[in-house]
Amino acid sequence: MDLLNGFNSIDAGVVRESAERFGTPHYLYDERMIAETCEMLISMPHAYGLDVRYAMKANSTKALLKVIRGLGLKIDASSLNEVRRAHISGFDYGDIMLTSQEAPEKDDIAALREMLSLGLKYNVCSLKQLRNIGDYAAASKKSLGVRIHPGVGSGETATRNTGDKYSCFGIHLSDLRHVFEYANDKGIVFDHVHVHIGSGGDPAVWQSNIDLELGIVEKHFPDAVSVSFGGGLRVARMPDESAADVQALGLYAKDRIEKFYGRTGRKLRMEVEPGTFVMANAGFVVTSVVDKKKTGDDGFNFLILDGGMEVNARPLLYASRHPFYVISKDGRLLSSEFRLKSGGSGNGGDGGGYRAVLVGRCCESGDSQCLDSDGLSVPREMAEPELGDYIAIGGAGAYCSAMSPHNYNSFVQAPEVLYTCDSELKEIRVRQTLEHMIANER
Ligand SMILES: *Cc1c(COP(=O)(O)O)cnc(C)c1O
DSSP: OOSSSSTOOOOHHHHHHHHHOOSEEEEEEHHHHHHHHHHHHHHOOOOOOOEEEEEGGOOOOHHHHHHHHHOOEEEEESSHHHHHHHHHTOOOOOGGGEEEOOOOOOHHHHHHHHHHHOOOOEEEHHHHHHHHHHHHHHTTOEEEEEEEEEEEOOSSSSBOOSSSSTTTOOGGGGGGHHHHHHHHHHOOEEEEEOOOBBOOOOOOHHHHHHHHHHHHHHOOOOTTTTTEESSSSOOOSSTTOOOOOOOHHHHHHHHHHHHHHHHHHHEEEEEESSSHHHHHEEEEEEEEEEEEEOOOOTOOOOESSSTTTTOOOHHHHHOOOOOOEEOOOTTTTEEEGGGGGTSSTSOOOOOOOEEEEEESSSSSSSOBHHHHSSSOBEEEOOOOOOTTTTEEESSSSSSSGGOTTTTGGGOOOOOOOOTTTTTTTTEEEEOOOHHHHHTTTT
C-alpha cells in the first residue's frame, strides 16, 4: 500500500474511491489513526489519575465525537452549544467540562444551571461568569473550576497564543483576589484549576506551565483535586515539523505531581485537553484540479482546485503549511509531500522540478493553500497533475471543517467521510445544498 504519509492508513486508491463516490471537495477522516492517537494519549504517564478531554471545537461532527467517546475520552466544550452537541452525540454531562468565553444571559443562565444539575463541570473564565452562577453553585453545593490566565503562553502563531497579555482567556492572576473575595463570601469551593496557554506552541513552555500552575494550586487552591494543563499539544503536519513528545510530557507532569504530593500530601488528578493532536493528521481535504493558469515568465504555475479557503482556511489564518498528495484519476499516488526530491526526508523521488501554487475558486487573492506569513503565495514542489486529477491536502482533520468560512462565494459546505477501522467509506455529513444555504433568509 502506498501510504499517503507516515501516520495514517488511507492510501491513494481509497482517496480516489472516496472522490468518485462522494464528489469533491470533501473531508476524509481515518478512524484507525484517530484510534491510535487516542490510545497514545490515554496511556500518557500520570501520577494519580488522568482524564483526556477532546477539545471538540477542533472538529465537532457527531460521528467523530461518537468514535472519540468510544475510545474513552471526555469532552472539553467551548460553548453551551458544544455541550449540547456532545450530549446529543452520547456523552454524559458528567464527562463534559465547559471552558468558555461566553458570558451567559437570561435563558442561557437557566440552561447552564440545568446542565450543572445534570453533572456538567464548569470552569469559570471571568468574574462575570462566576457571579452569574455563584448563587446557584453555593446553594446547590456545586464546586467549580477556574481557568487561570497565567500571563505567559505559547502558540503556533501570535493568534494561537492564549496565555500572554494579548489574549484574555481565563481570569488573570492579578484578578484572583476578587475571585476569592466573592467565593469566600458565598462559600463556593473550587475543586479544579485549569490553564491553557495556546495551540501548537513550544513543548518546553507547555512543560514550564506545569510548574507555574502547580505553584498556583499550592498557594491559592486548597480544595483543588484536579488540575488541567490544557491542550495545544503540537503536531507535525509537514515532514520538517516536529510533534510534542506526549510520553515525555506525561513523565514530566507525573514527576511534578508526585513532588507536589510530597510537599502537600495532596494527590491531584491530571487532565489534558488536546484537539489538534487528536484530529489533525487523521483528516484530508480531497479536491480535484479544475483549471490551470500561469502568471508570466516571472510568475508561477497555478493549480485551481474545487476547494480552497472555504474548506481549509488555516493557510490564510495562520500561514500554516499542509502536506499535498497528487493522485491520478485512476488512483495512483503521483507525488507525496513525504518523499519529494527536494524534501528533507531522504527518500525523495517525487516532484521532478515542477512547482505550483494551489488555489481555490474564491474571488480572494488569499484563497491559496501556499501562503507565507506575509500573505504571499510560495510555489511548492509536487508532480504536475492533469485536469481532473485529485489533490489531497493532509493535516486537515482539526480546525478545517469546524472553522471554515463555507458559503463564502456561495460555495456549499463540503461533506465529510469516515474511512472506518473496517476499511469502509461512510458519509458522516452530506453535502450542503443551495436550498439549505438560503433556508433561513426571509
Ligand atoms: C482550543 C482549546 C484546546 C485545544 O487546543 P488544541 O491546540 O486544539 O489542542 C484546549 N483547551 C481549551 C480551553 C481550548 O480553548
